[in-house]
Amino acid sequence: MNAAPPFSADSDRVVFDRTELGAILTVYGRFVAAGEWRDYAMSFLRDAAVFSVFRRATEHPLYRIEKRPRLRNAQGIYAVIAMDGRILKRGHDLGQVLKVFDKKLIRAIT
Template sequence: MMNAAPPFPADPDRVVFNRQELAVILSLYGRFVAAGEWRDYGMSFLRDAAIFSVFRRATEHPLYRIEKRPKLRNAQGAYAVIGMDGRILKRGHDLAMVLRVLDKKLIRPIG
């Protein structure tokens, strides 16, 4: 069986999330959607970064941005979670570990 060509040609001038990275991000996104916290997302693929933005409503500014910046790979890490106010909440080399900063946002007191 032959491998099919990707639907779009690779663009060496853009940073993208690979399939495994998207699986990790979309798993987290699905948990927040199920909890009623997030309702929409957007992705941007730029020269220096791939950005996954999450929204409470489509018309708002993003609540969080999950960024991949390969040029920072050897410094503080390629991945970052950035809050609505522009603060870096967590940065690192392992995407799953960086995304854990958002897990505590799902825990809410009962009552």
Template sequence: MNAAPPFHADPDRVVFDRKELAAILSVYGRFVAAGEWRDYAMSFLRDAAIFSVFRRATEHPLYRIEKRPRLRTVQGAYAVIGMDGRILKRGHDLPQVLKVLDKKLIRSID
């Protein structure tokens, strides 16, 4: 029986660490509970890690949460981008950047 090889991170790809992913999934869970979001996808590229959220799996993403380490010293590594491509919030602190989505949740419940 062959054992699976140990997991090794690809140094050529940007990924979310455990803390970052926990913050993102916390927000995602609140929107799922409110019935606003139903699916997500993650992409790990050479220059960015992207968490996309969907209302339905067949649609374009409603929001993209991106981590771009090359921008960390200038604008901040994290960004929330709307469906139309507008940057809704950018910064150095992921939980602070994710707060822009809290405003969307409050509006959708009212």
């Protein structure tokens, strides 16, 4: 019997690949170590993969890191969105998009 892995890429949903997830979890780990973030959730939808970050599990997400392949030729496939819906950074390179958190981490530690 040939079973598919739990997060394999289907034609009907968008997922983060191993490299993308590694970059996101690196940022997440830094904020957990700083005591800022405590929980996360992932959603794999038909048009987007979403990594949501929470201060507490019972709250709304502080940030959403989204991958939307349909925006590949427009603003960029990746976006970081704040709790109030503001798009903080958007682009084609996940590493560059995640740099929006660098200033926030420095502020959290000081």
